[in-house]
Amino acid sequence: MTDTATLQRASKSLDLSPFPRTSLCHQPTPIESMPRLTELLGGPSLFIKRDDCTGLAMGGNKTRKLEFLVGEAMRQKADVLVTQGAVQSNHVRQTAAAACKVGMKCHVLLERRVPGVDASYEETGNVLLDNLFGATHEFRPAGLDMNAEGEAAAEALKADGHRPYFIPGGGSNAIGALGYVNCAKEISDHAETTGQTFDWLVMATGSTGTQAGLVAGFEAVGHTLPVMGVSVRQPREKQMNAVHGLTQKTLEKLGVEGVPLSRILVDDGYVGDGYGIPAPSTLEAVRLTAQQEGILLDPVYSAKGMAGLIGMIRQGFFKPSDTVLFLHTGGASALFAYQEQLIASLN
């Protein structure tokens, strides 16, 4: 305990003040124990960092990224945020809410990425909230280069006299990743002030900004905590390379030397049939976390992350004496778009 605590004490300082930023987030988010889930699974000790409680419009991980992205948009005197995502994107919902908070408009492109969806999929959940925030949207078929589509939409708005600021899918560029650099610092500060340290951090990884920001942030403050990303979409190699690429860009932005590819840890065993399609293990994770801890996960991201954590525990990946921190990245507002599958999984 003492050894780890010493090891994990942040040895370097980190200054994010040079980067434009606007306040959107409740932070630091709480770290809570999950005693009943720990007991059910027979250890290790499980804790959860509640980034579902970041506070903006039902919360989630994109709000941390948007503090820096919207900060940059404001610096550029933009009047409309343009972004893209899958139809039930949490990133789009949080961007639409952030635009309202700072008095900008929001225009989004929604990719019909998920096959075989509920009848109400394009109206309920996050889409309902996007509309409530007054965001305008266009649909796109699956498989296009959505960032290129988004940039073209921003160009068209510019030609019409608007001042668009384009945010890539998931807010995952080096600016957005700063939000998770800051989260890494928060976890490191928590260890320093409370003495509570962790052996692993486990989370869902999609567009990569969250994991890249965390790895870059821990590196920047000199805090050694391995970050295991559970892929929600891509095979391991591909996801590792993508996370690594953004980690390097983020470290460069911070003026910190890069890290080797071996620092990026990804498990792709819980993707199931693909992005946005819950596997049986996903639905089990939603149910167990709800019924043991009263915590809502989402069927696209955080429950695949939790299914990974549960699967790794069952495979004996962790020592029973380990303490594992799960990062809850939010997304429960999408549960309603998966009503039929959820109901079927409870019977």
Ligand SMILES: *Cc1c(COP(=O)(O)O)cnc(C)c1O
């Ligand atoms: C976007 C998202 C993730 C994945 O984060 P990335 O930075 O895109 O890898 C995880 N969980 C939820 C709920 C999300 O909306």
